[in-house]
Amino acid sequence: MKGDTAPHVVEDVPGVLQLLSDGSVVRGDEAVLWPKEPLPDVHGVQWKDVLYHAAHALSVRVYRPESSSVTGSSKLPVLVFFHGGGYCMGSYTQPHSHTYCLRVASELPAIVLSVQYRLAPEHRLPAAIEDGVDFLSWLRGQAEHGAGGAADPWLAESVDFGRTFISGSSAGANLAHHVTVHAASTQTQLAVHPVRIAGYVLISAFFGGADRTAAEADPPADVTLTVEGSDMLWRLSLPVGASRDHPVANPFGPESPSLAPVDLPPVLVVAPESDVLRDHVLGYAARLREMGKAVELAQFPGERHGFSGLQPFGAAANELIRILRRFVYGGFARTTAL
Known part of the structure; x- marks a missing residue:
């Protein structure tokens, strides 16, 4: 025509x-x-996929160490993990993400729950955040029905729901932030609750803002994520016409609600040095500290955005797992009920 x-x-x-x-x-x-080198095997961990959202056909990959003798207890903490990919790419089945989760499950040890969520631009934000919130509702249901036999048997047998940690890498870290804030903002007032968030972990967090930071204006050499790539991923994932100051991208932007009154659990912020998003990540940790929140900052000189997934057996990944183990098993008095 x-x-x-x-x-x-x-x-x-x-x-x-x-x-x-x-x-x-x-x-x-x-x-x-992704790198083409073959990944080493990780032994001693069982895994399976479980459907958690039938309407959206979303699954979670459950990782369980074959032995929990390291902790001296039959119950292990839970580490929820959201994969990266700028909210537009990536998968819980991707081999490097899968290998990272195997290592964490084995070496912490912990029950790792790697969560599938809807991707943009087919499903623009806040769809992924809604999926994360729905997943935590599903997890709460698993905890509540465990004793009655209705829960998945691996979770009923092996999980200490009172030690639940929310984590993610890149966009998954952004998602972990928003899911944790939602839980902390809507927490129940019950004295006893089966699922409690003991902390959250942000690795190479995918944050943004309309104003350029120093690292964006003068990017480090050989970055894995460029400023142009970051901008494009926000254009693809945010609501049409939204700027990088949208509350999902910029938690401290002009339209974002204050985090000061939110009773956040302790957070581990992981900041690689050679990352155009470095200043956003460091600024996030600094702003929370100014509010009196419990923040542990782990900086990785010379490492690039998403290093834990790109090189899950590298020296930096080894150090990250050591820090993560200390964070998870260090014990915190403050927790957030779901």
Whole structure:
């Protein structure tokens, strides 16, 4: 028909994702983004996938160490993990993410729950955050029904729901922040509750802002995530027309509610040095400390954005797991009920 034009590419992650002018999305093979070296095996961990949201066909991958003798207890803490990918890419099944979760489950040790969530631009934010909140509701149901036999048997047998930690890498860290804030803002006032958030962990958090930081204006060399790439991922994932000061991107932006009155559990903030988002991450830790929140900051000189997934057996990943083990098993008096 006269006047018709074929859809054209609006946003492009070469070989991986294209957004067309008619709103349609073309996806390729994300394997081109990941290192090609084979990953070593991690022994002594069982894993399986469990459906947690039937309507959206979303699953969680459950990792359970075959032995909990290290802790001297049959019950292990829970580490919820949200994968990265700028809210547009990535998967709980991706081999590097899978390997990282195997290591954490084995070496902490802990029950690791790696959560699938809907991706943009097909499902723009806050869809992923809604999925994270729904997952915690599902987890609460597992804790409440465990004694009656209705819960997944691995969780009923092995989990200490009173020691639940929320974590994530990159966009997954952003998601972990928002899910934890939601839980802390809507917590029940019950004296005893089966699921309690003992802390949260943000690794290479994917935060943004309309104003450029020093690291964005003068990026470190050889970054894995460029300023242009970060901007594009926000354009693809945020509501259409939203700026990087949207509350999802910028937790301290002009439209973001104050975190001062929120009784947040302790947080471990992991900040790689060679990351264009470094100043956002360091600023996040500093602002929370100014509010009197319990913050542990772990900086990694020379490491790049997403290092724990890109090199899950690297020296920095080894150190991260040591820090994570101390954070999880260090014991905290303050917890947040779900």
